[in-house]
Amino acid sequence: MANFYTDNPELKHYLTHPMMEKIVELKERGYADAGKYDYAPLDYADALDSYDKVLEIVGEICAETISQNAEGVDHEGPRVENGHVIYASGTQANLEACRKAGLMGMAMPRRLGGLNFPITPYIMAADIVSRADAGFENLWGLQDCAETIYEFADEEQKQKYIPRVCAGETMSMDLTEPDAGSDLQSVMLKATEKEDGTWVLNGVKRFITNGDSDIHLVLARSEEGSHDGRGLSMFIYDKRNGGVTVRRIENKMGIKGSPTCELVFRNAPAELVGSRRMGLIKYVMALMNGARLGIAAQSVGLSEISYREALQYAKERKQFGKAIIEFPAVCEILSNMKAKLDASRALLYACSRFVDIYKAYDDIAKERKLTVDEKKEAKAFSRLADAFTPLAKGMSSEFCNQNAYDCIQIHGGSGFMKDYACERVYRDARITSIYEGTTQLQVVAAIRHVTTGTYLNWINSELEKECKPEDQDVKATLQFMSQQLAAAVEAVTGQDSTEYVDFHARRLVEMAGYTVMGLLLLDDTTRNDAFRRSLRVFVKYGQAEVAKHADFISNFRPDQLADYMQK
Amino acid sequence: MSLNIIVMAKQVPDTRNVGKDAMKEDGTINRAALPAIFNPEDLNALEQALRLKDKYPGTKVTILTMGPARAAEIIREGMYRGADNGIVLSDRAFAGADTLATSYALATAVKKIGDFDLILGGRQAIDGDTAQVGPQVAEKLALPQVTYAEEIIDAENGHATVLRRIESGVETVKVPMPAVITVNGSAAPCRPRNARNVQKYKYAAVPSEAASDERRQKLMAEREWLNIGEWNAASVDADLNQCGLAGSPTKVKHIENVVFTAKDARRVENTDADIEVLMQELIANHTIG
Numbered sequence: 001m002a003n004f005y006t007d008n009p010e011l012k013h014y015l016t017h018p019m020m021e022k023i024v025e026l027k028e029r030g031y032a033d034a035g036k037y038d039y040a041p042l043d044y045a046d047a048l049d050s051y052d053k054v055l056e057i058v059g060e061i062c063a064e065t066i067s068q069n070a071e072g073v074d075h076e077g078p079r080v081e082n083g084h085v086i087y088a089s090g091t092q093a094n095l096e097a098c099r100k101a102g103l104m105g106m107a108m109p110r111r112l113g114g115l116n117f118p119i120t121p122y123i124m125a126a127d128i129v130s131r132a133d134a135g136f137e138n139l140w141g142l143q144d145c146a147e148t149i150y151e152f153a154d155e156e157q158k159q160k161y162i163p164r165v166c167a168g169e170t171m172s173m174d175l176t177e178p179d180a181g182s183d184l185q186s187v188m189l190k191a192t193e194k195e196d197g198t199w200v201l202n203g204v205k206r207f208i209t210n211g212d213s214d215i216h217l218v219l220a221r222s223e224e225g226s227h228d229g230r231g232l233s234m235f236i237y238d239k240r241n242g243g244v245t246v247r248r249i250e251n252k253m254g255i256k257g258s259p260t261c262e263l264v265f266r267n268a269p270a271e272l273v274g275s276r277r278m279g280l281i282k283y284v285m286a287l288m289n290g291a292r293l294g295i296a297a298q299s300v301g302l303s304e305i306s307y308r309e310a311l312q313y314a315k316e317r318k319q320f321g322k323a324i325i326e327f328p329a330v331c332e333i334l335s336n337m338k339a340k341l342d343a344s345r346a347l348l349y350a351c352s353r354f355v356d357i358y359k360a361y362d363d364i365a366k367e368r369k370l371t372v373d374e375k376k377e378a379k380a381f382s383r384l385a386d387a388f389t390p391l392a393k394g395m396s397s398e399f400c401n402q403n404a405y406d407c408i409q410i411h412g413g414s415g416f417m418k419d420y421a422c423e424r425v426y427r428d429a430r431i432t433s434i435y436e437g438t439t440q441l442q443v444v445a446a447i448r449h450v451t452t453g454t455y456l457n458w459i460n461s462e463l464e465k466e467c468k469p470e471d472q473d474v475k476a477t478l479q480f481m482s483q484q485l486a487a488a489v490e491a492v493t494g495q496d497s498t499e500y501v502d503f504h505a506r507r508l509v510e511m512a513g514y515t516v517m518g519l520l521l522l523d524d525t526t527r528n529d530a531f532r533r534s535l536r537v538f539v540k541y542g543q544a545e546v547a548k549h550a551d552f553i554s555n556f557r558p559d560q561l562a563d564y565m566q567k
Numbered sequence: 568m569s570l571n572i573i574v575m576a577k578q579v580p581d582t583r584n585v586g587k588d589a590m591k592e593d594g595t596i597n598r599a600a601l602p603a604i605f606n607p608e609d610l611n612a613l614e615q616a617l618r619l620k621d622k623y624p625g626t627k628v629t630i631l632t633m634g635p636a637r638a639a640e641i642i643r644e645g646m647y648r649g650a651d652n653g654i655v656l657s658d659r660a661f662a663g664a665d666t667l668a669t670s671y672a673l674a675t676a677v678k679k680i681g682d683f684d685l686i687l688g689g690r691q692a693i694d695g696d697t698a699q700v701g702p703q704v705a706e707k708l709a710l711p712q713v714t715y716a717e718e719i720i721d722a723e724n725g726h727a728t729v730l731r732r733i734e735s736g737v738e739t740v741k742v743p744m745p746a747v748i749t750v751n752g753s754a755a756p757c758r759p760r761n762a763r764n765v766q767k768y769k770y771a772a773v774p775s776e777a778a779s780d781e782r783r784q785k786l787m788a789e790r791e792w793l794n795i796g797e798w799n800a801a802s803v804d805a806d807l808n809q810c811g812l813a814g815s816p817t818k819v820k821h822i823e824n825v826v827f828t829a830k831d832a833r834r835v836e837n838t839d840a841d842i843e844v845l846m847q848e849l850i851a852n853h854t855i856g
Contacts, residue, residue: 038790039766053769054762061759102762115762 004067004128005059008304010342011124013528014349015051020120023353024048026360027118037110051121057101058125062132065097070133073257074424083245085212085259087139094136095168104143105166108150112158113166119359120352123297127348130301131308134428135255137301139210141294145171145217148287149236151362152274161215161236169214173287174237174263176207182441184219184280185229189265191220191272199235199272201243201265209435211261212246214239217287218270219279234279235270243268254427289389291436293355296348296392299400299432302425303341306403309422310334310410317412324410333410337403339538342531344396346520347513351388358382384458387449388516394442395513397432404429440506447505451493455512456486462519467526474539478518481543484550485511495558503561507549514542569625570722572616573680575673575688575704576609576630576645578638582693590822596694605641608689610757612750615719616687617649617758623722627651629680633661633672636775639795646768647760654680654796655773661800663812666695670703672810675803677708685722686747690715698749705747712747713740717754773797 005011024047025031031047033040041047069090076088087095098104107122108114130137146165150158165171180186189203201220205211216237223231237244243266250260274283311334314325324330361370361378370378404426408415415422433439449455459482467475488511492504521535580601582589588600613630620626630645630653632638642653656676664672677686686705691698698714705712713729717737720728726741732751742748770786771793777783787793800810808814835841849855 038792039763041766049769050766053765057760057762057765097759100761101759102764106762115766 002063067132099168390445665815665817668814701749
């Protein structure tokens, strides 16, 4: 039986990363649940075995059900009837399989009905699901929103909503409006507090993924007369109460199975989450960080399927009397695809491990005071997560678009036809560098970690690690890349102009990205020789890209900036 | 109202992926070369049982299998999907059983379980393809049987309503409980393993599997749900003359690779005279007898 987890040994490599022991120890509070819940792990080995077995279920459902339904879902799509969404039949079957398999609310604590998985194995499931059908990953992955309820809602709300998510109810995050996309400070949906202290919502939301979900998180303006982010609060809208209808579903280029809805709120009853005015500045920021990691996983899954489809076709397709994979031009494309895929995955799980550690400490801090050392550690990992999340989302979404493009290129004319999966993958991939913050916005989030040295400090500490003798040359290249990065940062910040930094930001972030990803692959190769090819190919590729950016920056005069400014 | 359901299941070699070493020289199956799996139609039967459990809370689903101790693997598979427990009927005396001896052994185990409303099983196992065991168990227990079931619509007030697949379509029948129902491969596929159940039951075992694993034994002693029953011929009071090779009138004469060459079909009317003619013909050319 095909299995998308067991046929992908890289996943197990990350599942057994040395940092996992600490992550699981923190998440499981020293395995305190073992006596309380019949499905809680007894120790680290037992926990890993459980993650492995559950991911095997995910892999099986993805291979046998979700990937098989992907094409039908892409054709059929969802539709609106009487103001509500009817999913494509394949989507319904996929959701049913995930519910029956108990794959909803995976990261939620057991007392609320979840599996209490760390973020890392949960993100692995997202990676696997995306390979099967990226559009479906959206619906399934919105279980992430439960995390926001868990972190910020009161106990009563947690008890009310999280078990429902774990039992399979779907979620959505209703943020975007016609005039508030990247700029969420402009959100206008109105929240009105009634005399009895309850709230109602009125207005319109647009581009809402899975907008007819069971439980919505809604960003709305609670402070009348306010105009910026400080007037926004977060609410829960429960579909059971009624008050929200779907006006239309967008006709999209890709991820067609995932309904993107325009919603009309008419006196929709809602519950306030956490404190007023904290909606955007605190809760949405947390929500978005989780969602960005999810899109990074989606991108990796799409890169995986792109590479596999291309590889298979290149082996089967014969021209000039031999399989096209034997031509250097084709095998270079394939090698680069695999290197970008592996590098994206290395960054994804490095990032998920950082998130795991700081989130576990945040959660422990609700039960007891953290020690000074713990606080320090939590802060360091929180900073790393903050730096690595936009890098992972930005780099891997761009790579998955490149891989989807190359996948079609390998297929030649056939790839342009609707006969192969690659054209759907190509359309599905396009959104990853746009939603949950465009690549340009990821650069905005990442650049301060370039200029303040978060990446460079991490890079320098990685360079101090031992590697195998045969990888010394690659390590030397990475060292050189890091020096070019440091020099470029100095050259750009030395101009003392925010505009100048903004202009070169993408170049600098990419230089950091190539160096970071190369070092992560070096670490993977030290643990597992299977990564060596990707390491060598990726660093070769990254070296050239870094040199290109370094060259652009060092040959750029500040007065040339005017050439780029549009009137 | 809740039900007690026994699902008869078999661990079989995966004959769907047969390689060239699938048969031994002597014509028997080379079990080592084929992965052991949950017989596919038994999974369809399990799904029907689990749907009844969803519908009638408190329903208990027990899987009964005959085989070596490692057949406990399919009971764990069943528990991952929602079965409550299982029993492995395991004894050297059962080895070499044909369908008659198998159904005898299963029937004795069912008698020992005693309290049940329904016995479900797949139509047939992919290693033998006889479709005889279910009906024979029903006969031995003097229970009514429904074969080729596609859906058990309900099971209440002493009767089960069953949709069965017949040659020209489907029919709905009503059967008094307790009854034996064999489920067709066209029925709903079995649900996936459940993440929570997998974590809960992964250490479940029959005593002999855990014999050299102290940690597992300790867990099994603390958690009764991890104990899968392991019964032998003595524990079900089986008459050894009716078990295994001794109780099996079927003798394998030789095995040959049959290639279908006939292209024409012949219609035999459902009359005693026509069937008699066909029987004589088959005996004459040694197809039977």
